[in-house]
Amino acid sequence: MTRMLLWVSALLFVPTSIAADMPLNLTRGVTEISNEVYDLHMLIFYICCVIGLLVFGAMFIAMYKHRKSKGAVAAKFHESVKVEVLWTLIPFLILIGMAIPATQTLIKMEDPSDSDLTILVTGSQWKWHYKYLDQDIEFYSVMSTTQDEISNKADKGEHYLLEVDKPLVIPTNKKVRFLMTSDDVIHSWWVPAFAVKKDANPGFINEAWTRVDKAGTYRGQCAELCGKDHGFMPVVVEAVPPEEFDSWVVAQLELNAQAAAQAAADLNKTLSMDELMSQGQSVYLANCAACHQENGKGIPGVFPSLIRSPVINGDIAKHIDIVVNGVSGTSMAAFGSQLTDTEIAAVVTYERNAWGNNKGDSAQAADVAGVEPAVVVEPEVQVAQAEAKPAEPLAPLTMESAMAEGEKVYLAKCSSCHLPTGTGVAGAFPSLIGSPVIKGPASGHINVVVKGVAGTGMMPFASQLSPREIAAVVTYERNAWGNNSGELVTEEQVQAQSGQ
Incomplete structure (x- = not known):
C-alpha cells in the first residue's frame, strides 16, 4: 500500500513522458490509437488528481482552521440556490470536458472502414484461428510453451505462456481489420500494444482494427475467462514491412500447395x-x-x-x-x-x-x-459475402426440407443455449419441448426469433438469419423432440411479420 501511494504521488509531479515508463502505469503502445488512449488516460488521471487535491485540500483546510479547539461554531443556514447551482453545474461541465476527447477516441477505435487487409479471428477452446479473407490463407495458432515448463519440470522461458507455434503476421503501415467470433464460448482477443481488446462471441461478429507503424513482435492473450485452459491462450502478432509480408503470403501459399500434395500422397x-x-x-x-x-x-x-x-x-x-x-x-x-x-x-x-x-x-x-465433414454455418461476414453474389433461386420449403435446414440452423445458432435435445438449461435457458411458445401461435414463435425477448438471454436473429432460415428453424422447433405440431412455417410469414 505504501509503495502504491508513493508511486501515485510521484506520478502527480512528473512529466507525461516519464510517467509512460513507470511499471504500474498504462503503456503507450505502438499505434496511433494506443497513443491517443494513453494521452486520454493521462488527461483524465490528472483531472481526477486536481479534483481530488481541491476537494480534499479544501476539506482539510476547513477542518484545521475551523476546528472546535479554536472556538469555531458551526454556521446555521438553509439551502443556497447559488451553491446548489454551482456544485451541479461545475461537475457537469467537467464531465462534458472529459467526454468530448473520450468520445472522439472511441469513434476512431470503432471505425474499421477503408481497411487494407481483413482477418477473421476465431476463438476456440483453447487456441486462435486466423483466416485472411483477402488471401487463401488460414491456420490455427497454438501456445508453444512446453508442458515441462508449465509443470515446473524445466526452467521457464523468456515468453512463458506468451509464445505460439504460428504467430499472426500483418504488414506495417497498413490498416488491418479484425473480425472476431468464436466456435464455442466467449473469448477476448487482446493485444495491449495495439489498444485492441475485443470479445469473440459465438454467433456474432465484432470488429476492431489496427495500424502498426513499427515492425516487431507483439504479445497478448485471451482476456475473457473461457474455461479450464483460459491462461494458455496467448496471442502473438508479428508486424513486418509490406514487402516482407508479401513474401510471407507467397511462402504460405506454397506451403499450402505442398501440404495438399503431401495429403494426397499420404x-x-x-x-x-x-x-x-x-x-x-x-x-x-x-x-x-x-x-x-x-x-x-x-x-x-x-x-x-x-x-x-x-x-x-x-x-x-x-x-x-x-x-x-x-x-x-x-x-x-x-x-x-x-x-x-x-x-x-x-x-x-x-x-x-x-x-x-x-x-x-x-x-x-x-x-x-472418406468421412464426410459436417455442414458448418459460416460466420456472419462470410454469409454476407456469399449473399452479395448472385444465387440460384431455392425451391419453396417443404416440411422435409424445412426440417433438414432448420436442424442445421438450430445446431449452429440455438443449441448452445437450448441444447441439441431442446431441453434447455434449467434456471437459465427454457426447454423448447412442449413450451408455451412452441404450443402457441406460429406468429408469436416467429416474433420471438425475429425480435428476441427483452431482459432475457433470447437475442433477436433478424439481422443474423434470412427469412428462409428463420422459417426453417421455427418449423424445426415446432416439430422436433416430440412437439409434432405438423405446422410448416413459410418465408412469406416471416417476411410479413418482420416487415421485410
Missing part, C-alpha cells in the same frame, strides 16, 4: 502400428491432453474418460467421425480442419490402443478422407 501410404502410435501420442499431447489428460482419464463431470469408453469400444468409423466433426452441444471440437488425415488416423489409433485399451485395430489416412 492417402496411398500405410503406416505401421508403431508409426501410428508414436505420431498419435504427439498429436494427442498437443491437442487432446488439455481436456482428456495425458493418462486418458478425462475430468469427471466435465471431459469424459477415454479408457474403455463407448467410443473406444465402438466402431472405429464412428470414432474417426467424432474427431473429424466433433460433437455438437459439447466441448468436443471438430478437428477436421485442424489436423491432417494422417494425424487424425494416428491419434485415433493411439486412443484405441493406449492406457490398456488395446483394441488392436488401426486407422489410416484413407479411412479419414
Whole structure:
C-alpha cells in the first residue's frame, strides 16, 4: 500500500513522458490509437488528481482552521440556490470536458472502414484461428510453451505462456481489420500494444482494427475467462514491412500447395502400428491432453474418460467421425480442419490402443478422407459475402426440407443455449419441448426469433438469419423432440411479420 501511494504521488509531479515508463502505469503502445488512449488516460488521471487535491485540500483546510479547539461554531443556514447551482453545474461541465476527447477516441477505435487487409479471428477452446479473407490463407495458432515448463519440470522461458507455434503476421503501415467470433464460448482477443481488446462471441461478429507503424513482435492473450485452459491462450502478432509480408503470403501459399500434395500422397501410404502410435501420442499431447489428460482419464463431470469408453469400444468409423466433426452441444471440437488425415488416423489409433485399451485395430489416412465433414454455418461476414453474389433461386420449403435446414440452423445458432435435445438449461435457458411458445401461435414463435425477448438471454436473429432460415428453424422447433405440431412455417410469414 505504501509503495502504491508513493508511486501515485510521484506520478502527480512528473512529466507525461516519464510517467509512460513507470511499471504500474498504462503503456503507450505502438499505434496511433494506443497513443491517443494513453494521452486520454493521462488527461483524465490528472483531472481526477486536481479534483481530488481541491476537494480534499479544501476539506482539510476547513477542518484545521475551523476546528472546535479554536472556538469555531458551526454556521446555521438553509439551502443556497447559488451553491446548489454551482456544485451541479461545475461537475457537469467537467464531465462534458472529459467526454468530448473520450468520445472522439472511441469513434476512431470503432471505425474499421477503408481497411487494407481483413482477418477473421476465431476463438476456440483453447487456441486462435486466423483466416485472411483477402488471401487463401488460414491456420490455427497454438501456445508453444512446453508442458515441462508449465509443470515446473524445466526452467521457464523468456515468453512463458506468451509464445505460439504460428504467430499472426500483418504488414506495417497498413490498416488491418479484425473480425472476431468464436466456435464455442466467449473469448477476448487482446493485444495491449495495439489498444485492441475485443470479445469473440459465438454467433456474432465484432470488429476492431489496427495500424502498426513499427515492425516487431507483439504479445497478448485471451482476456475473457473461457474455461479450464483460459491462461494458455496467448496471442502473438508479428508486424513486418509490406514487402516482407508479401513474401510471407507467397511462402504460405506454397506451403499450402505442398501440404495438399503431401495429403494426397499420404492417402496411398500405410503406416505401421508403431508409426501410428508414436505420431498419435504427439498429436494427442498437443491437442487432446488439455481436456482428456495425458493418462486418458478425462475430468469427471466435465471431459469424459477415454479408457474403455463407448467410443473406444465402438466402431472405429464412428470414432474417426467424432474427431473429424466433433460433437455438437459439447466441448468436443471438430478437428477436421485442424489436423491432417494422417494425424487424425494416428491419434485415433493411439486412443484405441493406449492406457490398456488395446483394441488392436488401426486407422489410416484413407479411412479419414472418406468421412464426410459436417455442414458448418459460416460466420456472419462470410454469409454476407456469399449473399452479395448472385444465387440460384431455392425451391419453396417443404416440411422435409424445412426440417433438414432448420436442424442445421438450430445446431449452429440455438443449441448452445437450448441444447441439441431442446431441453434447455434449467434456471437459465427454457426447454423448447412442449413450451408455451412452441404450443402457441406460429406468429408469436416467429416474433420471438425475429425480435428476441427483452431482459432475457433470447437475442433477436433478424439481422443474423434470412427469412428462409428463420422459417426453417421455427418449423424445426415446432416439430422436433416430440412437439409434432405438423405446422410448416413459410418465408412469406416471416417476411410479413418482420416487415421485410
